Amino acid sequence: MARPETLKQAVQPSPLHALIAQTQLSPSHLPNLHALALQVQHNLQFQHSWTALRVHTHSPLTNEPLPRPLLAGLPPKRLYVHPDEQIALLKTAERTRKARKRAGDSSDALEIKAAPEREWILPTRLSEKWTLRRLSDVFAGTSLVPPEAEESETVTDRPANPWRSTKRVVLATVSPDSTVVYYIVQDGVVKPRQN
Template sequence: MACPVASKQPVEPAPIQQLVQDSELQSHSHLPASTTLALQIQHNLQYQHAWTDVRVHSHSPVTNEPLVRPLLSGLPPKRLYVHPDEQIDLLKEAQRQRTAAKQAGGKSDTLDVKAQPEREWVLPARLVEKWTLHRLSDIFDAITTVPPESATPNVEDSAANPWRTTKRVVLATADTDSTVVFYIVHDGVVKPRQN
């Protein structure tokens, strides 16, 4: 008696495979290592850390020249960095709101500090890479203070945070086991945070 042949159902690609397939560089026979790393970090940000609107940038928004390596931009679910002076203003505003709520007969024992998330630049890197001030300077020279909201170069968010005056990137460092560690790197000297 003949055995019926089982028909294979098509398998949906994994999200990382979909990112690679959707990449604008898919026409090449293989993806360069830096682009593959950027797609890996993009996948990590979207599916592990709930970032939204994560985009790969291959050209500088300042000069429209090709970047040394692909960068990402996206919106984290909550603010990653609060300038120390802004932190003080946010605490004062939260205290005013708490006082007003108590005077209105409400019960409020906690400070409700609200710092809206901001778009961030992300620099994908491997743990084995050696970063110098010169290499970081090349990255900072090629980016704007805030990543562009639109695909049009030289357009920054009109409602940008007035406290955000220094360029920064989130250095996303991936290890060989796909672990990713994030560091905030500022361009130049930055006032230390208040604790």
């Protein structure tokens, strides 16, 4: 009989598996969809430094169940800048740079400041087939900007950024090897960015 000190230690679960095991899954969605949302949440938090991440299972607008769990969170920097806002930010930065030069500052750097905005994240698997109808169902349940906190039941569909005029989600596509790729998907036609 083997002695206890020579027995192999049990394999510890990964941090992701521990997170999924300790989280109470939503009864309104399939467990695999909720686990997928937690996997993307883990990736955003620990690989991409997102903060204030939260899983949403019900629409903040109607309180009806969403087609699938969505995430909301704050990225470390702005993900999307509207083309008209980009022009306004460049003009403001150029005026600031000229004012610094007149004041005797030798720095010639152009400082563009666009504060990060809360974003919706749609966790998906690479093997899923997405149609415009399925995306439309997701957009129908979301507000323009995700709510700030869990306590905030009243949703204002007015973003702090006046340039944000269409709904958008960050499509998080998880491949079988656990690689996550992110795309911004906008609701409707959007003015193209300037080069």
